[in-house]
Amino acid sequence: MDAFFVSVELLERPDLVGKPVIVGGSGNRGVVAAASYAARAFGVHSAMPSVRARRLCPQAVFLPGNHQLYSEVSARVMALFARYTPEVEPLSLDEAFLDVTGAMRRLGTPESIAHQIRNEVFAQERLHCSVGAATTKFLAKLGSQAAKPKITPTGPGPGFEVLVIEPGTELAFLHPLPAKALWGVGKVTLEKLQRIGVETVGDLAALPVETVIGAVGKAHGRHLYDLAHARDPRQVEANLATKSVSHEETFAEDLFERQRLDRELVRMADSVGNRLRKSEIAGRTVTIKVRFGDFTTLTRSATQSGPVDSGAEIARVAKTLLDQIDPAPGVRLLGVGVTGLTEDTSRQLTLDLDGGSATSERPREVDAAIDDIRRKFGDGSIGPAVLVDGDGLRVKRKGDQQWGPDQ
């Protein structure tokens, strides 16, 4: 999807079409989630600190973003894709891989299918998308990027809309591209590659694989070398299992008090537990993440004997992990996550070696009752008592603060 978040917003705000619009965090610690093509002409791009974006383009209209709405639109678009092929692998809210091999006899060439999808997405959602078609996922992705509208100083120019990389032409397309275009080449890897004289994908492809491995490591080097030769054996995989569920937040101001941090942990653990139970999964490893004011970041984790999905249990483990960290320098970001996920949500019975003392474990019925109440009356209807303050109960939901704390 092209400038997805912004495009969804413009459906509600047609008065802003053609103007520089930025979706993202408005606060001093926020970042740009998406920028309209008019804003991009000023050098604004996603992941840029909002402060800088505002400096580059003071006339831009900032919108706070609506993660829930984008998820709903995304789900409808993904459902539309599924009418073409069951092999749909969502990559994010606004991107997906489709394996249309099995649909070609029914629907025509990949190029024809791509146009049909574009037209149908626009007819249904009034949103534009760009499509790349190729024999591998990686090349299809590069194709879709190349097909997007072009950014020029005078505004957006039309793109290819659909770009097919025909079999046999892969290397001619790939090799002139900058090495940064390869999946897995970010700032650090690019510097390592530049040290051995690599600027383009073609430069990398011309080197012996051992040289690439020497520069960036074994697994990474082998992978990049293969991509540079247009070799990408990964299949489109529908129904990929989630591997972790987490919630993290940057605070508007650094926090120093342990009591306040504990409350935030409970809030986040409650959100993570809620999402785990909604997905009917549970995980054995609880991880906390702490980022200090100077941006140094620590993680601490603990693996339990059995899977957990209860907010109270996750919070209990998270608090013991936080005991290992001194918050005195000031905590900028706090996060809680669960990994080692399994669909087996049956709870491990533990030996109570304390002679029957009360533990934090509580019957599953309590969580089940909470879930029922939330289904009927909304997420904010019930929650841990510690989260009740002057404004009532405040719980956290995914996407509540997607792009940084508000102003």
Place this chain on the structure above:
DNA sequence: TCTGGGGTCCTCCCACAT
């Protein structure tokens, strides 16, 4: 310039078992 949130994957180190 000053850096969000939700993820995945890889590497290194260490402890422990074989």
Place this chain on the structure above:
DNA sequence: TCTGATGTGGGAGGACCC
């Protein structure tokens, strides 16, 4: 019984993606 090699899982950190 001790020692070294090897495999494995957990923990921590980091790079990268959208």
